[in-house]
Amino acid sequence: MNRLLSVRWRLAAAFFLVIMVLLSATGLYLLDWTENYYTGSISSDLRRESLAITRLVESSPQDVPDVIIRMGRDLGHRVTIIRADGRVLADSDSDYRKMPNHSDRPEFRQAMAAGYGTSARYSKTLKTRMLYVATSYGTKKISYGVVRVAEPLSGLDELMSAIQRTFLFAGLVAILAAAVISLKLASSITGPIESIASAARRLERGDLGARALARGKTAGEISELASAFNSMAEQLQNNMDEINRQSVRMRAIFDHTDNGLILADPQGRIEMINPAACRILSVDTPGSIRKTLIETTLSHDLASLVERVRRTQEPAALDIDISAKEKRFVYAYVTPVPMAESGVDMLIVLHDVTSLRNTDAIRRDFVANVSHELRTPLATIKAIAETILLRHEGNPAAMPGFAESIVQEADRMTLLAEDLLDLTRIETRPVDVAVERINLYKLVSDILDRLSGAAGKKNVTLESEIKQDEVIETDSGSLTQILANLVDNAIKYTPDGGSVRVYLERRPNGIAIKVTDNGIGIPEEDQPRIFERFYRVDKDRSRQSGGTGLGLAIVKHLCEQIGGSVAVKSAPGAGSTFSVLLPICIHSGESAT
Structure with missing residues (x-):
């Protein structure tokens, strides 16, 4: 100026x-x-x-x-x-x-x-x-x-x-x-x-x-x-x-982007990091900038991979485990990126494959469980058939018992196959939800009547505290299957002389239909996994009771299909309460089908 x-x-x-x-x-x-x-x-x-x-x-x-x-x-x-x-x-x-x-x-x-x-x-x-x-x-x-x-x-x-x-x-x-x-x-x-x-x-x-x-x-x-x-x-x-x-x-x-992206300078210090990478590594963005990879990720495998790419100037990839707040499996891809001002930086792409690994683990467990569940009744049928071949002339009176055992094991395999088909059908394609007005009292009463025979064999009392005029709107078929599985499961794990009770609890955003028993209960560490396929708390007792290990998995998926959820509250020796949470309206005093 x-x-x-x-x-x-x-x-x-x-x-x-x-x-x-x-x-x-x-x-x-x-x-x-x-x-x-x-x-x-x-x-x-x-x-x-x-x-x-x-x-x-x-x-x-x-x-x-x-x-x-x-x-x-x-x-x-x-x-x-x-x-x-x-x-x-x-x-x-x-x-x-x-x-x-x-x-x-x-x-x-x-x-x-x-x-x-x-x-x-x-x-x-x-x-x-x-x-x-x-x-x-x-x-x-x-x-x-x-x-x-x-x-x-x-x-x-x-x-x-x-x-x-x-x-x-x-x-x-x-x-x-x-x-x-x-x-x-x-x-x-x-x-x-x-x-x-x-x-x-x-x-x-x-x-x-x-x-x-x-x-x-x-x-x-x-x-x-x-x-x-x-x-x-x-x-x-x-x-x-x-x-x-x-x-x-x-x-x-x-x-x-869903993939984690990190840009590191030739000395291995982080210059840029995206939210996906922070989520995968369980770190925050401001605190990671200018830190070294080993300081941020605590992964020597990743640091070694980056050092190898820096030295060879050739892209490379590696499956690594990230031990952050929770264990993650990550596919890491590293490639050199020429930069005019700073030489050659390293671009690190992290793909979280934890869910794929878990899915693969579930698949392997599923195959193993199905194989195990089928092998047990097949082995029983084979043993009985061999016994019949060897002793059918010497003990004709035992033949009816052998035949009954074969029928029971065949029924067990049939039930397993049906549950597998139901679960596959629910998981692979959505259920056609037909929302209608239903009388909850009548629906629960029909379920209890159908399962009264199994309850009578164990002298288990079935009780319904649903009012006769309770009318709700939801899919009748799905809710019937959900409650039937929960009541049947409660009967199986309730000792002789116990009781199973079904009642309704009103909530601001819907209702909770609860199935309560005074059975053996579920340890707290097992409760997060009981809705997984084939997961059993007591495997020997489950097989003796005739369960397939798929009932609660079916319940979980059906609840999600009709817009609800299922939760459990239990303690060993104090029984269990399963709650079906449905965001629906209650119509008291109205007629329903």
Whole structure:
């Protein structure tokens, strides 16, 4: 800014000096011209008067002093007659006899030499500045003397003083005008430059909308400069907008991809890390930046993989275990990424395969469990069949018992197959949920009646505390299967003489249908897994009771299909309570199918 101001003032000073020189030269020329014009005009008048007096002197040479006094009085000018040798012969204003020789006067010498002469000078006799005009008289060959007519220049001096005062006042006005004009001219040049400089500073501060504005009528070159600057700024803004858009897109992809992404510098310090990587590693983003991989992940396998890729400059992958808040299985892919400013960085892609590993483990467990569940009844059937082959003639009475055992084991395999088909059907395709009004009391009563035979064999009491007019809206078939499995499961794990109770609990967001028994209970550490397929707390007791290990898994999936959930509360020796949570309305006192 100071530099621009300096340029502005220097330009203004230059313009001011040029204007002042022109004005001064014009003023001096006008003053000189005015003085010369006025002097010339007076000289012409005085010359005419001197010529007239010359003719008068030539005609009356004896009465020259009296004539000159009379002429001076009539004309109002001083008239002097000077002889050729310089002696004064007559003067209208002074005693000519006392006047000195005038041969040295400039006008006298000019007139004697050329016949006419003028001089403007200070008169020591009259003590004032005078204009003298001299004309010689005599014959063509001989000059007898000079007639000199003089007029004081006091009038000219007063006129010139007035003109000078006028010029001085005009000069002051001209100085102010010159100053304003100079500043205007300087501003018209430096203003656009200052605008360009200001816009450049705003661009430097990050204001990409800054543009240079040409103020007033600027020179073509400066306008072109401002236009070029604005074009550059607009192109820069467009480029930055496109870069920002690309950056936003890349940041959105970086932040929302399911794969963990980490960018590490050649020293192994983390430069960037996305939320997915933080989730996989159980770390926070700000706390991970500039830390080493080993500090953040605590995984020597990952650090070694990155070091190997850095050393070989070839991509590599590895399955690693991450021991964070919870154990995770991660597929790590590392590739070198050339960076202009920092050499070669490492891009680490983390794919969480924990669910795949768990699914694979579940699949292996499922195959093993199915194989085990089928092998047991098949082994029993085979043993019974071999016994029949060996002893059928020796003990015919035992044949019915053997046949009954074969039927029981076959029923067990049939039930297992049916439960497997039901679970597969529920998991592979959604159940067609048909929401309808149902009488909950009637539905529960039908289930208890159907299972009363199994309960009677163990002397287990079945109780329903559902009101007769409780009507709910849900899928009847799914709820029937859910409650039947829970009641059947409660009967199996309740000792002889126990009880199973079904009741309804109202909640702000729906209802909870609860199945409670006073059976053996479930340890707390087993409760999170009881809804897994084939999971049994007591495997021997489960097989003796005829369970397949799939009932609670079916219950869980059916509850989710109809928009509900299932929960358990239990303790060893204190029985269990299974709650079916349904976000549905209750309609008391209404009829239902």
